Amino acid sequence: MLRLTLCLTVLILAPLFSLYAQENQSLTPIEDFTAFDTPNDMGSGISLTWRVSPNDREGVTYIIYASTMPDGPWKEQAQILSTLGFKSDAPQYFGVNESNKQWHFYELSKLKENKDDNNAKPIPNGTTTYFKLAVTDGVNTVESPGVSAKPYGNWFDTSKTNVLIFVIIFSCLIIFFISLARRNPNLFIRHIPGLDAIEETIGRATEMGKPILYLNGLLDMSSLSTIASTSILAKVARKVANYDSQIKVPCYDPIVMSVCQEVVKEAYIEAGRPDAFKEDNIFYITSDQFAYAAAVDGMIVRHKPAANFYMGYYFAEALLIAETGAATGAMQIAGTDAITQLPFFITTCDYTLMGEELYAASAYLSREPLQLGSLKGQDYSKAFIILMILIGSILNTIGFALIVNLFKTF
Amino acid sequence: MIKRQIPLFIAFVMGILFIVQYFVPHKISQDLLVAPNKWLIIIGGISILLGLSSLMHFHYTQIKRAQPGWGYSLVMFAAFGIMVTAGFLPSIIKWFLPETPPDMDPGNWLGFLPLKPGIQEGNAVFWIFLNGISPFMATMFSLIGFFIASAAFRAFRARSAEATLLLIAALIIMLGQTPLGGMIWDRIPDIMVWIFNVPNTAARRAILFGIAMGSIAFSLRIIFGIERTYLGGGKD
Numbered sequence: 001m002l003r004l005t006l007c008l009t010v011l012i013l014a015p016l017f018s019l020y021a022q023e024n025q026s027l028t029p030i031e032d033f034t035a036f037d038t039p040n041d042m043g044s045g046i047s048l049t050w051r052v053s054p055n056d057r058e059g060v061t062y063i064i065y066a067s068t069m070p071d072g073p074w075k076e077q078a079q080i081l082s083t084l085g086f087k088s089d090a091p092q093y094f095g096v097n098e099s100n101k102q103w104h105f106y107e108l109s110k111l112k113e114n115k116d117d118n119n120a121k122p123i124p125n126g127t128t129t130y131f132k133l134a135v136t137d138g139v140n141t142v143e144s145p146g147v148s149a150k151p152y153g154n155w156f157d158t159s160k161t162n163v164l165i166f167v168i169i170f171s172c173l174i175i176f177f178i179s180l181a182r183r184n185p186n187l188f189i190r191h192i193p194g195l196d197a198i199e200e201t202i203g204r205a206t207e208m209g210k211p212i213l214y215l216n217g218l219l220d221m222s223s224l225s226t227i228a229s230t231s232i233l234a235k236v237a238r239k240v241a242n243y244d245s246q247i248k249v250p251c252y253d254p255i256v257m258s259v260c261q262e263v264v265k266e267a268y269i270e271a272g273r274p275d276a277f278k279e280d281n282i283f284y285i286t287s288d289q290f291a292y293a294a295a296v297d298g299m300i301v302r303h304k305p306a307a308n309f310y311m312g313y314y315f316a317e318a319l320l321i322a323e324t325g326a327a328t329g330a331m332q333i334a335g336t337d338a339i340t341q342l343p344f345f346i347t348t349c350d351y352t353l354m355g356e357e358l359y360a361a362s363a364y365l366s367r368e369p370l371q372l373g374s375l376k377g378q379d380y381s382k383a384f385i386i387l388m389i390l391i392g393s394i395l396n397t398i399g400f401a402l403i404v405n406l407f408k409t410f
Numbered sequence: 411m412i413k414r415q416i417p418l419f420i421a422f423v424m425g426i427l428f429i430v431q432y433f434v435p436h437k438i439s440q441d442l443l444v445a446p447n448k449w450l451i452i453i454g455g456i457s458i459l460l461g462l463s464s465l466m467h468f469h470y471t472q473i474k475r476a477q478p479g480w481g482y483s484l485v486m487f488a489a490f491g492i493m494v495t496a497g498f499l500p501s502i503i504k505w506f507l508p509e510t511p512p513d514m515d516p517g518n519w520l521g522f523l524p525l526k527p528g529i530q531e532g533n534a535v536f537w538i539f540l541n542g543i544s545p546f547m548a549t550m551f552s553l554i555g556f557f558i559a560s561a562a563f564r565a566f567r568a569r570s571a572e573a574t575l576l577l578i579a580a581l582i583i584m585l586g587q588t589p590l591g592g593m594i595w596d597r598i599p600d601i602m603v604w605i606f607n608v609p610n611t612a613a614r615r616a617i618l619f620g621i622a623m624g625s626i627a628f629s630l631r632i633i634f635g636i637e638r639t640y641l642g643g644g645k646d
Binding site for chain 1 (some may be wrong): 429432433434435436437438439442450453454457458459461465466467468471480482487498543546547550551553554557558560561562564565614618619620621622623624626627628629630631632634636637639640641
């Protein structure tokens with residue numbers, strides 16, 4: 001009977017003791033706690049790392065302390081749950097590596113006076129700051145030895161190394177084909193129907209005795225699509241001057257307007273028709289999206305231009321303008337790198353230059369070997385990308401993420 | 411010669427500088443980016459005067475030559491006058507009456523006239539924006555719905571294999587977006603999601619790659635002075 005009672009007691013108490021033991025599991029010391037300047041930043045960032053340990057479980061927290069002096073006073077900066085915050089969470093600093101999951105990581109850029117301080121100040125660049133780490137389960141606490149680090153600005157963002165390499169590769173390809181075009185000017189470039197139709201469009205407008213409308217989009221002169229648009233305008237204006245037709249350019253931005261005035265003026269001079277140039281035909285309307293659309297729609301309806309060119313970047317007004325133009329029976333050519341507006345232009349215009357064709361238009365129309373060479377280089381760069389996609393897809397399917405990781409950007 | 415070479419030199423130097431800037435996280439590099447952005451804001455502010463003078467000149471010419479639709483130019487001048495008056499009036503009143511008693515504050519006095527300075531709730535500019543400009547903008551924006559319908563009608567006429575494909579895809583998308591699609595066949599919403607995620611995304615990405623390559627090539631042409639038509643004219 002006594003034996004039975006003892007056995008039952010042991011059976012009942014054993015789980016309780018086990019639970020007690022788990023709750024009072026002693027904390028192991030923190031390993032390899034280090035502080036260093038956060039890579040790839042402008043300064044003021046300090047990164048703290050330490051090894052994952054058996055301490056890491058629910059209810060265990062790491063506390064980071066900082067001080068401007070080696071011996072304190074230590075001020076609490078942050079509390080991190082032991083199950084969170086790993087080096088693998090910051091591939092922009094540490095790359096993609098399985099071993100990063102074995103390290104905790106925390107980044108600190110401001111110093112608090114106390115844990116509730118809402119006005120933390122940035123860590124001064126080049127100043128040594130001291131850090132200490134404690135791990136606690138609410139009962140026991142273990143502290144690490146103090147470490148120090150000095151933040152400073154970095155001169156190269158290593159997370160962008162892959163971008164730099166690809167920019168260099170693509171630039172070299174383009175420059176190579178430009179130099180090739182110097183030696184062999186007869187490079188084959190595929191036909192772009194939208195650009196081939198420019199001559200026909202202007203000719204039709206001239207025969208009908210109606211003006212040509214040219215829009216540059218809604219972005220300013222710092223946008224590539226606007227620069228491309230003004231380059232196409234130069235070619236269009238020259239043909240217009242040759243045909244003795246009339247071009248109207250309502251502008252959304254005053255700087256774009258003055259650039260367009262200069263571009264069209266030069267085109268008329270080159271065509272030998274400076275007298276036919278009318279500065280008033282290139283004018284500013286407004287920098288408000290729908291007011292601009294309303295004004296252009298009004299012009300289309302009143303003047304009924306026979307040819308409309310929509311080159312550049314557009315937003316929601318794209319359909320409003322292009323559909324009005326289509327309703328008046330004008331021949332329309334659009335060119336945009338605004339992916340969301342492309343379907344509307346394709347639907348309402350006779351020809352649409354999609355994305356890169358807008359950038360290529362100037363080179364295509366000029367037929368200058370150097371410019372055509374850059375188009376060839378661009379095509380080979382695309383072939384390279386397609387090849388990488390194919391290889392990457394195959395490798396990733398069989399479990400190698402090498403190519404995928406190579407193209408990761410941060 | 412100088413008129414062309416100096417802008418080309420500036421384009422080359424700034425182009426290279428800002429390519430390098432992208433890869434340098436140092437504070438000096440970040441400050442370098444901030445400064446031109448401030449210049450852009452300043453130039454943008456000054457360019458308003460340029461735009462204003464063009465606007466005035468254009469509409470004045472329209473009225474003077476009695477061009478078709480010159481009445482709209484009169485409306486523009488009237489609207490411009492009202493907006494400028496509404497914007498400046500509180501400041502003018504404050505200028506002439508600096509010791510305005512609290513009950514005569516431009517924000518309160520004249521009772522019915524909302525004349526608080528700046529653009530804030532309760533002043534004339536805000537009132538005009540809320541009751542004039544905003545409904546006009548909403549009207550223009552809501553027109554898009556009707557324009558989409560008419561453009562879709564034209565696009566969806568099954569005149570070719572591509573247009574038929576477009577029509578079928580559009581029908582599935584439209585049905586998938588409405589409860590009716592699910593009621594007809596419960597797989598229609600899934601097919602809609604597939605069209606969005608697979609063929610649509612693939613085409614978008616292809617265009618995006620093209621745009622990215624095109625912008626690199628176009629930027630290089632500008633940086634190296636191969637593309638120079640944006641400066642006006644095509645040759646030196």
